Amino acid sequence: MKVHLKVWRQRSAGDPGKIVNYDVADASPDMSFLELLDVLNEQLVLAGEDPVAFDHDCREGICGACSMVIDGQPHGPEKATTTCQLHLRHFRDGDTITIEPFRAGAFPVIKDLVVDRGAFDRIIQAGGYISAPTGAAPDAHATPVPKDHADRAFTAAACIGCGACVAACPNGSASLFLGAKITHLGELPQGQPERDSRVTAMVAQHDAEGFGGCTNTGECAVACPKEIPLDVISQLNRDYLAARKARRRSA
């Protein structure tokens, strides 16, 4: 099949960047979207041009590296699918496809489609972990977890930190990512000791990175390749308010 690509090209962070048109004549419907870009890059290299830079790692939908906005949707038009798992059979022969980087002030473009998502790492560093003593692992059955808590924690833990929620959000907010982490750790017994300090520190870091506030529009949950539900944001808000109350009590 033949596709016409409009790709965002930007040499460096300081370069203004622009959309450049390319044609790929010999794409196969069985190719993944990243393989399409591989084919395009082979073409570009043979022509002596600079290949399109894009992020990728696992190519099996679990690492969250493959960030790009395809035809206006982060990770493209398929539901619950990362770019690397998106196949060309979902497009038609002769289609024009626009590819842009994730757009957010907190995700500056490094080159072409590659953005710096270090802001997410710093949010995790602020509190997205549990402190545990090292040594032999405790017996897995020593701490019982109610089934519904375990299920909800697992749903939230499916977040791969890809940043599609930010890319989709009209406010450039990372609330879905943040809510996923808060829910994931907050539902488990191991997450309890740091529950209040975690949410306070992570919310502060989120804002400091320049992400916007949530207006509960719901674009994020649609774009999320791991189908993180919108209500994790409600849980985030609830935990944040509870943490503030707790701080006032102990102050």
Add this chain to the structure above:
Amino acid sequence: MPSVLLKYVMAVTGAIMLLYLVLHMIGNLKIFFGPEALDGYSEWLRTLLEPALPRTGMLWIVRVVLAVSVVAHIVAAIVLARRARAARPVRYAHRQPVQGSYAARTMRWGGVIIALFVVYHLLDLTAGTLNPNGVPGAVYDNVAADFAPSHWYATLAYVIAVVTVGFHVRHGVWSALQTIGLSNAATQHALKTFALVFAVLLTAGFLAVPFAVTFGLV
């Protein structure tokens, strides 16, 4: 202030204004019981809690609470809107909203329209300066003059504003419930339905008055 807290301010002030709107809407419906009922209700609002409070004391308490809520709601909205804008300095060349309802996408401009209307509305039916009749205390006559067929532009402005309020409330109620942490997988659907029904009832209640006057039903 963290965005999460600003959202909380918006939810709480929104709830205060919403409570007022419900009472206002119910009060308006007194027009269907005749001029005396409406004028009498307006007088009753002024004598509320007398003699514990001076005349119009309660009215002024409500006005002050509302004014504070309106200002806090607007200030929080402006701060959040500026943050949202700064969070996406470069726009997409190609991006259409997939999920966001019309109500969600028009919250900000809808809010501006409502704020402008409230100014006009106060000058019209509270102060009376912009009202064709404009007699203090003669609520029924003022309303009747306002929504008379010949004064159709006031009716049109009113209808546009009320429908805008309806959309604002439809997303606002749901959003506020989510902000104060009440939404979860089990309740999400019910909360959205509640917001929709609430918004439709409020809009219908407010629209009943101008339509009734314009079409000569009261």
